[in-house]
Amino acid sequence: MLDQVSIDRLRRMDTRGFPVLSVYVNLQPGPESLRSVPARIKDLLAHIEEDSQALPRDQRLSIRADVAALSNDIGRFGPDLGHGVAVFRSNGAAIDQQLVLPGPVRERAIIDSGAYLRPLEAMIEHYPHYCVAVVGRRFASIFRFAMDELETWEEMRDEEIRKANYGGFAGYEEQRVRSRADEVASKHYRTVAGRLTELKRSEGGFDLLIVGGPEAHVEGTIGALPPDVATLVVGTFSIDPGTMTPATVLEHSRRVAAQWEGHQEKRIVAELMDTASAGGRAVLGLEEVSSVVNQRAVDTLFVQAGRAIPGSVCSGCGRVSTDGDPVCSVCGAPTRPVPDVIDRLSESVRSTGGTVRHILNPGPLSEFEVGARLRYSTLMIDAT
């Protein structure tokens, strides 16, 4: 599974001064899409050789070898790899790493001094860790769901309901049996809710909760959760615990999570747009956003998944810019070209204690590509 550890390992790879070729390929299901994979990879690689003309000879040769190796081994981008794949290659540094991706990815091939990791970070930040509980009458199956993968966490089994004794006065006995069953059921809900609460508070717990099963069990379990855990329930689904399989639970989990995440995204983007249009502490567009990031004024950077935009970073003051000037317009030090300014802006925001939020679904931020929520009003700072 894609995780922070594997991203950090890629970041720390010793490139021995050689450039790294990073290639992201989408492998969304569908025969049309898979048939076009070889042609798409060829297109991505063709532009890489053009882009590397200005590099020193040994670096250019390393890239040429990477391109040749990938072109001759298209079979490695097989349909068994799921939604997408990322390849990091540097012939000169003997690097060849491949990662399977948990979701669709915008295709690109990038040459940089290190592995190009923004799409991976976007995925990690995007995917919350869910707990999925399927509650049956006397048992509960608890799963973890993250990055499109479902795994069993634990199975809970309660005491059997004692065989009813139908002797004696029928009406009285029936009522007694029923209230005993109710009592057993609510004890079961409390037990499951208690365990979910423990898991939430345990090391590496979960962010959000999805509950499935017959309606009465779902409601009973949610009703027994303490308020702080009940607020983490983002959706429920109806399923027959007797016939469920990991595949059907995965399908329901995917649907509930995608619905909730889409809704959340819409809400935070709408808030950002409202604040910006009202002249509040938010800005939109690459130029404006670069300016406030350089002022270290950003609390949250919003990035709409999209193309890589080349730019430069000042070797003196660290200013990130898209103007393409070989010298910094603020401090006069030489600048260094970077293949993706948003990558550098994200790094800068994180290093000053801000957060980066990736927006995956098309919406009003698409045309601006980036937006930022500010810590304070930059106008106030200018005025003092």
Ligand SMILES: [Zn+2]
């Ligand atoms: Zn500078």
